[in-house]
Amino acid sequence: METLPPGKLRFIPLGGIGEIGKNLYVYHVLDQLLVVDCGLKFPDEKMFGVDLVLPDVRWLVENKAAIQGIVITHGHEDHIGALSFVLPQLGNAVPVYGPALALGLAKNRLGEKKLLDKVKLIEYGPDDVLQLGHFVVEPVRVAHSIPDSFGVAVRTHAGTVLHTGDFKLDQTPVDGLLFDIPKLSRIAEEGILAIVSDTTNVERNGYVPSERIVGQTFDRVISEAPGRVIIASFASQIHRMQMAVDSSKKNGRKVAAVGRSMAQNMDMAAALGYLSVPEGIRVRADDIATLKPDQITILTTGSQGEPLAGLSRMAAGDHRQVTIQKGDTVVLSSSPIPGNESAVWRVVNKLFALGANVIYDALMPVHVSGHGYAEELKLVLNICNPQYVIPVHGERRMLSLYAKYAQEMGWLPEDVFVLELGDVLELDTAKGEVVDRVPSGAVLIDGDTGKEIHELVLRDRQFLANDGFLNVVVVLDSESGELIGGPEFLSRGCFYMDSADELLAEAAEVVEKLLEDEDKEEEAPRETEALQGDIRAVLKKFIEKRTGRRPVILVSVMRV
Missing domain, CATH: 3.60.15.10 (Ribonuclease Z/Hydroxyacylglutathione hydrolase-like)
Structure with a gap:
């Protein structure tokens, strides 16, 4: 520098x-x-x-x-x-x-x-x-x-x-x-x-509306909800925590923070004086089941559809402490970060399917x-x-x-x-x-x-997700290099094996022709790594031409 x-x-x-x-x-x-x-x-x-x-x-x-x-x-x-x-x-x-x-x-x-x-x-x-x-x-x-x-x-x-x-x-x-x-x-x-x-x-x-509008909406939602209210936001949204606590207190509800980050931040914010939680309002997450549905407000993470966050696990039915039930009101107190929209709506759809009433910013001002x-x-x-x-x-x-x-x-x-x-x-x-x-x-x-x-690992994952993979196994004579077994193919996510007989037969011919041509040109058998690269190259070209796909191709060459 x-x-x-x-x-x-x-x-x-x-x-x-x-x-x-x-x-x-x-x-x-x-x-x-x-x-x-x-x-x-x-x-x-x-x-x-x-x-x-x-x-x-x-x-x-x-x-x-x-x-x-x-x-x-x-x-x-x-x-x-x-x-x-x-x-x-x-x-x-x-x-x-x-x-x-x-x-x-x-x-x-x-x-x-x-x-x-x-x-x-x-x-x-x-x-x-x-x-x-x-x-x-x-x-x-x-x-x-x-x-x-x-x-x-x-x-x-x-x-x-x-x-x-x-x-x-x-x-x-x-x-x-x-x-x-x-x-x-x-x-x-x-x-x-x-x-x-x-x-x-x-x-x-x-101009952006005031944050206080969200508090007014929380008052209305919590007062009108017939059962449990589950509010999902970022764990760092201390203002939202305060508004949820205040609205719950007005309506005779207890508040439980579900998830490590939500509970930790609630404790920390209260200790530093940024969050006021009246005595007797907060209960442990393990005590949620002991309260009537109209007596509890649950604070959780997952407003961005994160797969391991609380709300996503509730929607998937695998949360230890909270199972979504008919009559629950779920509030998404955030807007999707660009790139997260599909994940968010996937969670919302699951919640609706489980019988919950889901409220998000397009329906009511639950986020500013x-x-x-x-x-x-x-x-x-x-x-x-x-x-x-x-x-x-x-x-x-x-x-x-x-x-x-x-x-x-x-x-x-x-x-x-x-x-x-x-x-x-x-x-x-x-x-x-x-x-x-x-x-x-x-x-x-x-x-x-x-x-x-590594970015190359991510690239392979993207290829696998888009085009699947194709595995090919060939068995060669260790001395002559002649083909004595295969090619055998295994595909996942590229094409359906049971209906691809014609395609696989043509792929086998492509590999066999490559091996025959190399036998004629080379005095000694080619190195295994070089041969794998040649097979991968011809199959990649063939599969892309025939199917329009570019699967990850794994080649195994065995010599016996």
């Missing part, structure tokens, strides 16, 4: 660009680095056997001695979820700064990995100023769907960058804590070199986004009035639309940067330009083992 001259600043996104999730952004001045957020994202339906998707931090690991700290903006998984994977790669020596709730949520994950006693976690509040080497970081409270959410002003010798984090302009937030517009305005008056802004809801016009709509994004951009505009936290269309709005508002095209993962954007007061690229991308994790899944 080169040392930058004074007056130069570089911004390097290693996640959160062209995607929703795995936010990780790097700032570089002189010979030092600062990281903002360290999140994960969940796999889409084509990532077979993948449980988590993490940012590729190879470049960070190579330059870990330069990192002054990791600053966390809030406690959602797409901003903290990769800490337990990334910190060990950095030697666990890099300090992590975050608000109390975010660190509390992170501790749960770090504890599961037995890392709590190895990492340094430092809490910051809304009035703190952090001196991290050449960086001065000043938090700015924002409104979001989780308490203790912040943007950060990153002050450097080259200028100040306002990193918004996730935000909306909620005038009646559940916790009563407003976006600190006066502080943002003060920072803006001092001059902002660049804004790095959330763009998630840039496609939606106007934590991300501001277009007019909120424009307002914050105007307040900041930066020299440069850098949209993040969105898919490519979102970044491009935000850039379009910025240009319509008066920013020059050359001062608005729609980046790619790994781009190295260099800024000074004269100009901004992408000057380099660093290694970036995604690391795929198997949740059971915690090990990385």
Whole structure:
């Protein structure tokens, strides 16, 4: 990593660009680095056997001695979820700064990995100023769907960058804590070199509704439900927990948190003072069966259709403590993350089939986004009035639309940067330009083992899912190399064996002809590995021509 001259600043996104999730952004001045957020994202339906998707931090690991700290903006998984994977790669020596709730949520994950006693976690509040080497970081409270959410002003010798984090302009937030517009305005008056802004809801016009609307809906749903109420949301949605507790208390219901992450976060939020649970309201998950259906509200995870989460297991009928029954009301208090839609609706359909009344955002306002709509994004951009505009936290269309709005508002095209993962954007007061690229991308994790899944393994899984596999066995004379047995075929997911006699006979002829031709051309029998490659190549061409499919082809050559 080169040392930058004074007056130069570089911004390097290693996640959160062209995607929703795995936010990780790097700032570089002189010979030092600062990281903002360290999140994960969940796999889409084509990532077979993948449980988590993490940012590729190879470049960070190579330059870990330069990192002054990791600053966390809030406690959602797409901003903290990769800490337990990334910190060990950095030697666990890099300090992590975050608000109390975010660190509390992170501790749960770090504890599961037995890392709590190895990492340094430092809490910051809304009035703190952090001196991290050449960086001065000043938090700015924002409104979001989780308490203790912040943007950060990153002050450097080259200028100040306002990193918004996730935000909306909620005038009646559940916790009563407003976006600190006066502080943002003060920072803006001092001059902002660049804004790095959330763009998630840039496609939606106007202003996002207040979170309090969800509480009003919970009141109605819980008061009218004839039986159990099951509310599914992210385990980090502390505001939703509070609204569910309050509505349940009004209607004489107990509350049970089902699932380890939901129960852990409820305990932690209550201990830190972010959640108020009246005495006698909460019951253990094992006690649900002892209560009448109209006396219990159940909080669980699984609003994104995750196969191992509570709601999905209930819908599949294999949850230990909760079996869906007629008269249950199930509330999905979230909207599907892009890529999760099919999984969510699959769970919803199963719940309906089991006799549950399922309520989701299209039917009633049981979810409000934590991300501001277009007019909120424009307002914050105007307040900041930066020299440069850098949209993040969105898919490519979102970044491009935000850039379009910025240009319509008066920013020059050359001062608005729609980046790619790994781009190295260099800024000074004269100009901004992408000057380099660093290694970036995604690391795929198997949740059971915690090990990385190589992209070639994922590709094979995708081929298997789409086109199946074909296994062929041939037996050759070990001395002459002549065919003395087979070819024998076994197919799974490619074609139905019992109705493919003609196709298999032609495939056998293709293999036999290849072996005959090689016998004529070669003085000595070919090496087994080379012969396997030849058989695989001719079969691949033949099968694709005849069926249009490209199965994974496994070739076994036996010599006797």
